[in-house]
Amino acid sequence: MRELALNILDIAENSLAAGAKLVTLSLWADFASDTMRIRIDDDGCGMDEETLQKVTDPFTTSRKTRSVGMGLPLFKYSAESTGGCFSISSEKGKGTSVCAEYRIGHIDRMPLGDLGGVVLQMIAMNPQTDFLVTVECDGKKGVLDTREIKEILGEIPLDMPEVRAFLKDYIRENLVSIYGGRL
Ligand SMILES: Nc1ncnc2c1ncn2[C@@H]1O[C@H](COP(=O)(O)OP(=O)(O)OP(=O)(O)O)[C@@H](O)[C@H]1O
Ligand SMILES: [Mg+2]
DSSP, rough: OOEEEHHHHHHHHHHTTOSSSSEEEEEEEETTTTEEEEEEOSSOHHHHHHHHHHSOOOOOOOOSSOOOOOOHHHHHHHTTTTTTTEEEETTTTTEEEEEEEETTTTTTOOOOOOHHHHHHHHHHHTTTTTEEEEETTTTTTEEEEEHHHHHHHHHTTTTTHHHHHHHHHHHHHHHHHHHOOOO
């Protein structure tokens, strides 16, 4: 994986697999303090204490097809290898929060990559799930809330091609104006 956006997609897929109704993605970056924080919260099934202790160890997974779950360990590594930090908290039946903090200018920090594409894919592929996406960089902020979009669209489905095309441009334009190519 060479893009943090793909790590984010993997973490969001965990939330979807956990049956989340709302997935909240927040990206916050501040160049003055050389800090970027990526946080994913969900209201899915959560994990018990024992699983939670094991999930950042690559030899733990609930998948039967493969013995190694890599989503969380890779996300953790992506942050820690920049001198940043990682945390995860979870409560059975309540949900899970994952947070990774990066030193933006560190040589080992992977580029953010196509965050817009990942957000669009998550939204269009999971019309039953709501997403609240907040992106903030040096005080410039944008928010996308599918609950609001659905209210505006009424009967029109989120995964309709025209809606998807509109969202694609909307997300891209917003991300360009918030952080341009700087992350
Ligand atoms: N948001 C979440 N809610 C509930 N359980 C989770 C969540 N995220 C991770 N888990 C649990 O932690 C395990 C490890 O997750 P991780 O993403 O590291 O690997 P994986 O999803 O099993 O496999 P991979 O991501 O490599 O396809 C999952 O199998 C799941 O049991
Ligand atoms: Mg996973």
